[in-house]
Amino acid sequence: MKRLIFILCMLLVVFLIVWLVAYIHKSPMVQNSEYQASNRDTQIVIYDIDDLEGEVAQIIPKGGFDYIRGGAGTEQTMMRNTTSFDNVDIVPRVLTGVVEPNITTTIFGTEIALPVIAAPAAAHGLAHVSAEAGTAHGVAAAGTIMSVSTYASSTLEEIARAGRGAPQWFQLYLSKDENFNRQIVKKAEDLGYKAIILTVDAPVGGNRIADLRNDFKFPLEMPNVAKKTMKTKGQGIGKIFAASKNDLSPYDVMWLKSVTKLPVIVKGIQHPDDAELAILAGADAIWVSNHGGRQLDGAPGAFEMLPEIAARINKRVPIIFDSGIRRGQHIFKAIASGADIVAIGRPVIYGLALGGWRGVVDVFDWLKKDLRRVMVLAGAYNIEDIKQTKLHPNSAGGMCEK
Numbered sequence: 001m002k003r004l005i006f007i008l009c010m011l012l013v014v015f016l017i018v019w020l021v022a023y024i025h026k027s028p029m030v031q032n033s034e035y036q037a038s039n040r041d042t043q044i045v046i047y048d049i050d051d052l053e054g055e056v057a058q059i060i061p062k063g064g065f066d067y068i069r070g071g072a073g074t075e076q077t078m079m080r081n082t083t084s085f086d087n088v089d090i091v092p093r094v095l096t097g098v099v100e101p102n103i104t105t106t107i108f109g110t111e112i113a114l115p116v117i118a119a120p121a122a123a124h125g126l127a128h129v130s131a132e133a134g135t136a137h138g139v140a141a142a143g144t145i146m147s148v149s150t151y152a153s154s155t156l157e158e159i160a161r162a163g164r165g166a167p168q169w170f171q172l173y174l175s176k177d178e179n180f181n182r183q184i185v186k187k188a189e190d191l192g193y194k195a196i197i198l199t200v201d202a203p204v205g206g207n208r209i210a211d212l213r214n215d216f217k218f219p220l221e222m223p224n225v226a227k228k229t230m231k232t233k234g235q236g237i238g239k240i241f242a243a244s245k246n247d248l249s250p251y252d253v254m255w256l257k258s259v260t261k262l263p264v265i266v267k268g269i270q271h272p273d274d275a276e277l278a279i280l281a282g283a284d285a286i287w288v289s290n291h292g293g294r295q296l297d298g299a300p301g302a303f304e305m306l307p308e309i310a311a312r313i314n315k316r317v318p319i320i321f322d323s324g325i326r327r328g329q330h331i332f333k334a335i336a337s338g339a340d341i342v343a344i345g346r347p348v349i350y351g352l353a354l355g356g357w358r359g360v361v362d363v364f365d366w367l368k369k370d371l372r373r374v375m376v377l378a379g380a381y382n383i384e385d386i387k388q389t390k391l392h393p394n395s396a397g398g399m400c401e402k
C-alpha cells in the first residue's frame, strides 16, 4: 500500500513539473523576455532598398520578421504592388538643364523635405528596442512626417517627444468602445499630432499564412490600447483585429469629423466609388493603399488603381499613396499618376532594425538621392513638373494614362 501511495505521489510530482514547464513556455511574459529585437545604432549602407529585407531576417526573431515582411495569402498582390510600376515607363528628357531638382513639397500646409512620409505600422518594437520613438527620431531628422499606428509599441507621448516638434499624424483603428475612440483622438490632438488617419481596409485581418504557421503572438505590449480596450501582449493579429470596430461605414468618417478639428485622412481606398464615398462623408484626404498587400490577396497592385481614383477625385482633396514604393522611379510614377505624396511601410521598419534612428534616416536619404537622379534624367525641376509628366504605357501593362 505504502509503495502504491509513493508511486502515485511521484506521478503527481512529474505531472506538475511537466505542466509547469509547458505553462512557462507558453506564457507571454516569457515570450517577451525571450524576444530579442535589434539594438543597433549605426548608419547603414544601402545599394538597393530590396537588399534590406534579407539583412533584417538575420538579426530579428523569425516570428517578428515574418509578421513585418509578410503579405496575405500567396502574396500575389504584395508582389504586384512593386511589379505594377513596371507597366508604365518614364520617357527620358534631355537638354533640360536640370541638375539640382527641388524635391520639397507641402501637405496640409506642412513643408516636407521629400514627397515621402512614414506609413503607420504596428509594433515597431518587433524590429528595434527603441520602437516608434526611434523611428520618430529618424523620420524627424529626415525632414518628413511620421504616421503613428494605434498599435504602436511606444506610447503616443514617447513618440511625440522623440519627434522633437516635427509633424506627426496619428492613425486610428476604431475600437468598439466609442469613449476610447474619443479619448485617444483628443489625446493625439493635445500632444500636437497634425492629422488623423482613419484606416478602413481592415475590418478583418488578411490571411497571413506565415503568422499562422509561426503561431505568432505579439510578444510586446501595445501601450496605447492595452488594458483600455483589450489585452494585447500574447495575442495573435486575428484577435487584435477582432477587438476593433469592424462594421465600418461612412458614418464613422462623419463621426470622426464631428469629434476632431484635425484633418481626417481615410486610408485603404482601392476603388474610385469608395474614394467618392469617403469624400462625401467629409474626408480631407484619401490614402490609396492595399495595406502593403497584407489584406486582400488577389487584389490589384495598389498602383494599378491609382490613375482611376485620381481621375475621380479630380484634385478635390490630396491623395497619399502607398504599397510597394521602393525606388525613386516608383515615387515619380505615383506622383505622375495623381498622388500628392507617397508613404513607405516596410522600408522604414527595416532601416530601424538595421541601424536604429540612423538607419531610418539612411532609408529616406537614399530615396531622396534616387528620386533626384530620376528627376534629372526625366527633366523635372520640381514635384509640380512630375505631376505634369505623362507616363508611357508599355506592352507589359498597357495601363491607361492619367
Ligand SMILES: Cc1cc2nc3c(=O)[nH]c(=O)nc-3n(C[C@H](O)[C@H](O)[C@H](O)COP(=O)(O)O)c2cc1C
Pocket (backbone or CB within 6 Å): 067, 068, 069, 081, 119, 120, 121, 122, 149, 150, 151, 171, 199, 267, 289, 290, 291, 292, 293, 294, 322, 323, 324, 325, 343, 344, 345, 346, 347
Ligand atoms: C508590419 C506592418 C504593420 C502595419 N500596421 C499597420 C497599422 O497598424 N495601421 C495601418 O493603417 N497600416 C498598417 N500597415 C500598412 C502600412 O501603413 C502601409 O499601408 C504598407 O506598409 C505600405 O506598403 P509597403 O510596406 O510595401 O511600403 C502595416 C504594414 C506593415 C508592414
